[in-house]
Amino acid sequence: MSYEIVARPHQQNFIDWAKDKPKVLVLSADLTNSCEVGKWRDTYPDRFFSMGMAEQNMLGFAAGLAREGFEPWLHTFSVFLYRRPLDQLQMSVAYPSLKVRLVGFLPGIMTPGGVTHQAIEDIAIVRAIPNMTILEVGDATEVESVIEVAHEIDGPVYIRMLRGEVSRIFPKDEPFVLNTARILSTGSDITLITSGIMTEEALRAIPLLQDRGVSVSHLHVSTLKPFTDPRIISALKSAKHGIITMENHSIIGGLGSAVAEVMAENGIGVPLQRIGLKDTYAHGASQKYLMAEYFMDAQALIRAVENALGRKLNIDEAELEEQRSVTVHSSAKAEAL
Amino acid sequence: MSDHPAEIKEIERIAKGIRRRVLEHSIANNGGYMSQACSSAELLASLYGGILNFAPVGQPIDPPTFIGVPEVGIHTYKTGQQFHGAPGDQYDRLISSPAHYALVIYSALIETKRLREDGLEHFNRDGSTVEMIGAEHSPGFETTTGSLAQALSQAGGIALARKLKKEKGNTWVFMSDGEFQEGQTYEALQAAKFHGLDKLRVIVDVNLNQCDGPMDTVMRIEPLADRIRAFGWDVTVLDGHDIPAILAAAREATNNPHVLLCYTDPVRGLAIMEERKPTLHYLRFTGADERAKYEKAYQEMVK
Numbered sequence: 001m002s003y004e005i006v007a008r009p010h011q012q013n014f015i016d017w018a019k020d021k022p023k024v025l026v027l028s029a030d031l032t033n034s035c036e037v038g039k040w041r042d043t044y045p046d047r048f049f050s051m052g053m054a055e056q057n058m059l060g061f062a063a064g065l066a067r068e069g070f071e072p073w074l075h076t077f078s079v080f081l082y083r084r085p086l087d088q089l090q091m092s093v094a095y096p097s098l099k100v101r102l103v104g105f106l107p108g109i110m111t112p113g114g115v116t117h118q119a120i121e122d123i124a125i126v127r128a129i130p131n132m133t134i135l136e137v138g139d140a141t142e143v144e145s146v147i148e149v150a151h152e153i154d155g156p157v158y159i160r161m162l163r164g165e166v167s168r169i170f171p172k173d174e175p176f177v178l179n180t181a182r183i184l185s186t187g188s189d190i191t192l193i194t195s196g197i198m199t200e201e202a203l204r205a206i207p208l209l210q211d212r213g214v215s216v217s218h219l220h221v222s223t224l225k226p227f228t229d230p231r232i233i234s235a236l237k238s239a240k241h242g243i244i245t246m247e248n249h250s251i252i253g254g255l256g257s258a259v260a261e262v263m264a265e266n267g268i269g270v271p272l273q274r275i276g277l278k279d280t281y282a283h284g285a286s287q288k289y290l291m292a293e294y295f296m297d298a299q300a301l302i303r304a305v306e307n308a309l310g311r312k313l314n315i316d317e318a319e320l321e322e323q324r325s326v327t328v329h330s331s332a333k334a335e336a337l
Numbered sequence: 338m339s340d341h342p343a344e345i346k347e348i349e350r351i352a353k354g355i356r357r358r359v360l361e362h363s364i365a366n367n368g369g370y371m372s373q374a375c376s377s378a379e380l381l382a383s384l385y386g387g388i389l390n391f392a393p394v395g396q397p398i399d400p401p402t403f404i405g406v407p408e409v410g411i412h413t414y415k416t417g418q419q420f421h422g423a424p425g426d427q428y429d430r431l432i433s434s435p436a437h438y439a440l441v442i443y444s445a446l447i448e449t450k451r452l453r454e455d456g457l458e459h460f461n462r463d464g465s466t467v468e469m470i471g472a473e474h475s476p477g478f479e480t481t482t483g484s485l486a487q488a489l490s491q492a493g494g495i496a497l498a499r500k501l502k503k504e505k506g507n508t509w510v511f512m513s514d515g516e517f518q519e520g521q522t523y524e525a526l527q528a529a530k531f532h533g534l535d536k537l538r539v540i541v542d543v544n545l546n547q548c549d550g551p552m553d554t555v556m557r558i559e560p561l562a563d564r565i566r567a568f569g570w571d572v573t574v575l576d577g578h579d580i581p582a583i584l585a586a587a588r589e590a591t592n593n594p595h596v597l598l599c600y601t602d603p604v605r606g607l608a609i610m611e612e613r614k615p616t617l618h619y620l621r622f623t624g625a626d627e628r629a630k631y632e633k634a635y636q637e638m639v640k
Contacts (some may be wrong), residue, residue: 049497049532057490057524064494067480068502072494088521091484092491096473097407131409155409 002165006140008271010163013144015043025072029058034260035075035105035162054219059088066098078104078119078160082126088128097131097155106195107160108248114284120277122252126158127225134224136160138199140168142222145175150224152165160196167200179223181231187215190305191239195221195255198246204323205298209305210224212313227258242308243272246301274305344387348580351382351448354628356445356606358444360635363620372610372617373442376601377546381445383583389429390506391421397453400467400476417478420451426504430495432479434488435513439471452476486519493529496537510539515547517558529594530569539596542577544603562598570594577601609634
């Protein structure tokens with residue numbers, strides 16, 4: 001399986017999108033090129049504001065600008081949008097429900113930058129903040145189309161964004177739709193819910209599972225809050241042998257927890273297995289290495305399916321490796337900060 | 338110095354009214370943020386009674402009851418900004434940072450006929466917006482600022498937006514000196530200068546007291562004027578009870594963001610509070626005897 005690789009899908013798309021929107025501003029905290037808005041700054045210098053390495057103040061400025069009718073789009077790494085300035089996010093932005101857009105790069109374990117740069121509990125924390133909407137993109141089509149979705153929301157939005165070389169998994173004419181999961185396959189043995197980059201990883205295992213006669217209902221989720229999509233509830237209800245979630249995040253408070261809440265509220269009584277970081281920090285290494293080390297890869301998914309079914313599927317490593325899409329191999333994927 | 342004795346007399350009247358109302362409510366509620374009224378009465382009286390160019394509100398406004406917090410897509414209530422009049426190009430804005438000064442601000446609004454005289458009857462009552470520590474539904478609060486040192490950044494964003502819209506009015510921030518212990522304050526100072534926000538104006542109640550006691554024993558902030566000047570701001574240091582000096586500094590034309598460091602006395606106008614030093618942050622009577630003393634002081638104040 002291989003996908004088209006799109007280089008820096010956010011960069012030009014965001015410039016084109018913002019062209020006729022004079023109220024759209026970009027605020028940046030010294031990671032402008034790292035967040036693919038260097039060209040945006042050069043295109044619209046009057047609408048770009050460098051705030052320096054001072055995120056607490058940046059959140060406050062964003063709040064003031066939003067109160068006056070502007071739409072600030074903050075670009076920095078995820079960790080610097082919610083971890084350091086959490087009180088400012090809550091009191092200056094979330095409480096008044098202002099139209100501030102937080103575009104967070106390097107979600108989860110996507111960076112060799114290690115613990116300081118890895119946002120592994122952002123969904124858990126931001127999900128607990130009233131008025132916040134949380135969106136996460138899983139491919140280039142979603143990188144491009146999440147912008148309009150966020151723009152339409154009359155409140156603060158946190159986006160788990162992708163940069164650099166990004167696979168196009170979903171057709172360009174099937175954009176991101178708020179609170180609407182993508183149904184990637186239907187089946188009744190297992191329901192698999194994935195988000196972000198984990199969807200591409202899971203898709204490596206799906207053909208092999210189907211080959212072994214396992215019927216999988218696979219949904220890609222890109223709206224993590226609100227989490228009220230009837231498609232998800234219906235897919236969870238149809239799972240005969242178990243439900244598996246895969247997320248680029250701690251298993252506490254993110255997608256897995258949200259699914260567990262929906263299961264409990266709807267009386268869905270099959271076992272749930274949550275793939276993700278199991279209440280641990282990670283360290284600086286490549287994405288592929290970390291996904292294997294923390295049992296977050298396609299292999300981990302196969303083990304979880306075997307566990308749910310109570311039988312071995314005899315899928316070997318080589319078979320799985322053949323399914324690896326070129327993007328994960330690509331040398332272009334390794335990026336400096 | 339102001340050439341308008343009538344204006345100064347009016348501001349003196351407002352300041353007196355602020356102290357009287359806050360004392361009255363502290364006695365009635367067995368406590369209150371009294372020293373803040375003593376230190377800042379002339380500052381808030383000068384702001385509301387002279388410095389700020391606000392649109393008129395017509396009749397004093399009846400404080401609304403609490404109808405809910407802001408929600409996504411639902412902005413049903415007017416913020417406390419309505420007490421400052423409709424915003425506009427030429428008008429000023431006031432973001433009050435230390436929200437525990439709420440009672441002082443409500444009193445200033447009453448004295449300047451923006452809040453109804455009986456508005457304080459709702460003070461700290463369940464279901465009321467006239468809260469003890471104001472949020473943006475409370476009279477006179479344009480934003481939510483009770484988590485200290487966030488207002489200057491918020492006001493910086495407002496001032497930047499107004500600069501982009503080429504508005505003429507100033508954006509004022511009322512701050513307490515304790516906020517100069519928070520790192521965010523200095524982030525905001527550097528950003529305001531960097532983005533050339535010359536219509537951003539800050540007035541600080543430097544009463545040198547905080548919750549734990551005198552600031553020198555908690556965390557020193559001096560030399561405050563030098564610190565702020567080092568960030569490229571214009572700084573005026575003055576006696577925060579000297580109304581002509583406050584008015585003159587506030588009306589000074591500057592090419593930079595400007596801060597007025599107003600050194601104040603936290604027991605000004607209520608000498609018996611001297612006995613409570615060094616802890617002045619919140620007045621809670623030790624018993625009936627002390628309360629009686631304050632009642633006596635109140636009687637003298639209204640004579």
